[in-house]
Amino acid sequence: MKIKIPNYLTIGRIVIVPIFVLAFYLPGFYGDIVPFILFVLASFTDFLDGLLARMYKEESKLGELLDPIADKIIVAAALILLVMDQTIKGFEVIAAIIILTREILISGLREFLAVGKISMPVSSLAKLKTFLQMFAISILLTGETGNKIINFQDYNAQTIGIILLWLSAFLTLYTGYDYLRKGIDHAISEDNKN
Numbered sequence: 001m002k003i004k005i006p007n008y009l010t011i012g013r014i015v016i017v018p019i020f021v022l023a024f025y026l027p028g029f030y031g032d033i034v035p036f037i038l039f040v041l042a043s044f045t046d047f048l049d050g051l052l053a054r055m056y057k058e059e060s061k062l063g064e065l066l067d068p069i070a071d072k073i074i075v076a077a078a079l080i081l082l083v084m085d086q087t088i089k090g091f092e093v094i095a096a097i098i099i100l101t102r103e104i105l106i107s108g109l110r111e112f113l114a115v116g117k118i119s120m121p122v123s124s125l126a127k128l129k130t131f132l133q134m135f136a137i138s139i140l141l142t143g144e145t146g147n148k149i150i151n152f153q154d155y156n157a158q159t160i161g162i163i164l165l166w167l168s169a170f171l172t173l174y175t176g177y178d179y180l181r182k183g184i185d186h187a188i189s190e191d192n193k194n
Contacts, residue, residue, distance in 0.1 A: 017073050036141040039141055050067070129168055
């Protein structure tokens, strides 16, 4: 089986995850910058693999399977690490839980709808949610180094990151509800046929 370039990018994103986790434990500046660079690289390959697959008509079942898995494990790993090291703390953890819960919910929903051969296209709002989520996590990963670079009045990198995380959590709720409603409508219509 010939593996296509978008699939190599997706597999690369999965391979980055353990390196990203280890890099998070590097001391000081490197522990802030290396995970940030790896996360941004993974986020960029997420955009690039989809673009290349569409441009060169290289969509595949392997990509369809691995792409959402790759997205979810890098986001989950980053959020868990940021909660663990108290970058995300207190009530802010709710935003992280909302994001992770939605990812699990949508995965199950896609699987359920796939059985009925019903596709669930990604909406523009869901794409915006993903961008804000990745941007927020990227900023939060910069830690103290980011705070030294972005620091004006009451808004340092961490504060901006948390604001963006909450914004992406609200978008997550809205887009998650929209997808869930479509899934429930389909399930009810299938039950009514029986």
